[in-house]
């Protein structure tokens with residue numbers, strides 16, 4: 001999967017992402033992440049990319065043209081990559097080249113995500129949907145935002161990471177890339193672990209324990225030491241229900257619970273009230 005990040009702070013995103021699991025997936029070629037500096041597409045001698053908003057108001061706006069030129073450059077990078085993927089076998093015949101060109105041109109439009117507190121709030125379902133794409137483009141705003149006209153032309157998705165305002169879209173883009181990347185096959189060591197975790201089935205993950213058996217006088221729950229897999233599964237499911245009822249009762253509306261699980265959840269919520 002390929003990520004392209006249009007930003008005024010390319011080092012910030014690259015340094016943040018080029019480590020740990022995502023960094024390893026990049027070295028393995030499972031992911032590629034490229035940050036493109038919008039300032040490289042400034043069109044005046046001062047290299048500035050912002051200006052005052054018409055109509056007055058606080059702060060500066062990012063201008064349309066540098067953002068648009070950055071996007072055109074990204075579009076070209078994507079087309080070049082698709083072309084080289086298509087012609088990978090080094091076939092030189094003209095008919096084959098034409099097929100490649102057709103494929104590059106007819107490929108569906110790449111999604112361009114603008115990070116903004118005004119967007120739809122990011123969640124696991126959206127991460128799963130975005131993970132199906134071959135490439136994603138992120139546009140990080142700064143100052144008081146970006147000239148609306150360029151947003152209208154290039155953005156396909158407006159996404160927020162929560163109801164608070166940050167100084168720019170870089171951290172939100174990094175968060176989204178992290179959440180999406182770990183769903184790409186091969187990125188996590190254990191393919192199963194992306195499936196059984198928080199928010200799967202709208203339940204939170206059960207508590208987990210590792211060695212030692214006793215720590216600060218707290219013993220690992222007996223059932224986990226029993227080796228009885230059915231009982232362990234049953235215990236874990238129950239713990240997930242309990243934990244979700246305690247911490248995120250709002251999720252339970254969408255969770256599929258048995259009658260007994262529903263009663264358990266209701267009892268816990270009642271106790272907390």
Ligand code: ADE
Nearest residue numbers: 115116117160161166172
């Ligand atoms: N830019 C500034 N605040 C943001 C937020 N909460 N989500 C996404 N992008 C942002």
